[in-house]
Amino acid sequence: EYKGDPREVAISEDEVDYLIDIVNQHFVHQLSREDVVWTYSGVRPLCDDESDSPQAITRDYTLELDAEYDHAPLLSVFGGKLTTYRKLGEAAMKKLAPYLPEMGKDWTANQTLPGGNFSCSREQLAKMIHAKYSWASEAMLLRYVTQFGTQTWDLMEGTNSVEDLGHCFSEQASGVYQREIDYLMNHEMALTDEDILWRRTKLGLYMNEEEKIALAEYLKEKLQQKVVSLSQVS
Numbered sequence: 001e002y003k004g005d006p007r008e009v010a011i012s013e014d015e016v017d018y019l020i021d022i023v024n025q026h027f028v029h030q031l032s033r034e035d036v037v038w039t040y041s042g043v044r045p046l047c048d049d050e051s052d053s054p055q056a057i058t059r060d061y062t063l064e065l066d067a068e069y070d071h072a073p074l075l076s077v078f079g080g081k082l083t084t085y086r087k088l089g090e091a092a093m094k095k096l097a098p099y100l101p102e103m104g105k106d107w108t109a110n111q112t113l114p115g116g117n118f119s120c121s122r123e124q125l126a127k128m129i130h131a132k133y134s135w136a137s138e139a140m141l142l143r144y145v146t147q148f149g150t151q152t153w154d155l156m157e158g159t160n161s162v163e164d165l166g167h168c169f170s171e172q173a174s175g176v177y178q179r180e181i182d183y184l185m186n187h188e189m190a191l192t193d194e195d196i197l198w199r200r201t202k203l204g205l206y207m208n209e210e211e212k213i214a215l216a217e218y219l220k221e222k223l224q225q226k227v228v229s230l231s232q233v234s
Contacts, residue, residue, distance in 0.1 A: 006043040038205055040198075047078050061088050065095050073099050115149025122146055129153065135161055140174035147201060148183075155183050169215050172206035181215070185222065193219055 002009060016036065024030045047062045061080035067073040075095055080088050090106050097103055118125050126142040133141070133156050144152040159165060159179070166178025184190040190200050193216040197204030204212065 002043050009041045009043050011039045011041045044081065045079055060084070061091075063091060063095055067099070113149075115151040118150050125150070125152075129156065132156075133159065137174055143174050144180070151187075154187075155179065167218075169218070170203075170207045170211040172208075172211075173203055176203055176207065176211075176215075178218075181218065182222075185219070191219070191223065192216075 016033065016039070020031050020033070020036075046059065059079070059081060061084065062078040064076045064078070065073055066076070073096060075092060077088065077092065086108050090108065093100075093103065093106075120128075122142065122145045126138060126145045129141050129145065129152055130136065130138050136156070136159075141152065141156075144155060148155055162177075164179070165175075166182070168175055168177050169181070170176040181190075181196060184196050184200050188200050190196045193212060196215065196219070197207070197212060207215070
């Protein structure tokens, strides 16, 4: 149970040792603390179900609907995790269904996530894309496919040379180009360098501090341009 400021949560030394030990039990190549290059920690709320110990508390989500007469319903979601996000979404919509009479039936169970609509391997898809964009490195396209799937076609649309990818922020990870950054901003709601370096990708593992600063400055400038554009429209 964590009782401090969630913004300051960090992995403990015991947790580092525990994870290394678990990995070493399953692989011939043994890891040590020197192999740890980055750590991430987060805090997840658990709903108190009067269990005897924190370990026994349910990891499931809880939905509470506040629907006063003649007022719009307010649905509160407590808990939840990545592995159950789709079922949580379905359960949430079922709670709201009485207030949305034209809502359709459940449909997400057999749908692929954006970019996941391919039946071949990632390597095969990357080769297909490389056949059209032969000037691009296969390693870069494979990274794109790993991250964006078939949406890599959209990312590469209209490019005819590496110059069309825009400014190169880093030569690492097969190249981090402006076009990828813009795509993440326009299609995946990335707003900050943290969004791009750690939340949408893990490029932060490869880029050096100078490159990260340059990326942050670019994002700041792009956001300022958007704010100015919106203010002119309004």
